[in-house]
Amino acid sequence: GAGVSQSPSNKVTEKGKDVELRCDPISGHTALYWYRQSLGQGLEFLIYFQGNSAPDKSGLPSDRFSAERTGGSVSTLTIQRTQQEDSAVYLCASSLDGGYPDTQYFGPGTRLTVL
């Protein structure tokens, strides 16, 4: 079946612009995660959605970052007034229900470059 998809695959933007990154999780998966990965670094958790529950936003690095998940499926990560330090690969993962053990399946990522 179809895996997690993300768009765009690459995004180059100028400092100060807003960007939107999209994630389509695996059909039927109710849990959705956003991570980012800077060059040569590990995973940095950003936000977690589970069904209709309030999202866990504890990993968002600043109030310039926000995310929403409409209809319990597609999610959009928005970065306002982008900064050069926001340059990274943004990864989306989904899992069946977030319950333990929670096997997360990742998308290919969106590579964001802020000039």
Added chain:
Amino acid sequence: DAKTTQPPSMDCAEGRAANLPCNHSTISGNEYVYWYRQIHSQGPQYIIHGLKNNETNEMASLIITEDRKSSTLILPHATLRDTAVYYCIVRVRAETSGSRLTFGEGTQLTVNP
């Protein structure tokens, strides 16, 4: 999550079995061992996970020692496309749903022709 220790790099000849070790000596009884890999410039890929028993799927086999303090991921017939960083993760049951993943340094496996 319990700390894991992996060798930083390994080499394997194409067509041979690749055996990737992982030490997790502080693992608790309710913690699963997970393996992911990340091919250059791609998103992480789930490989396999296990609790106590050995596991096998279409990608790999996972051998967990009886005391659960270490495990080995086996790729039975490595191909050039298996060249990647392999991450061994021990995951504890979270009090609430949604346990975020944390990757350590992993093992860079290079499959040579």
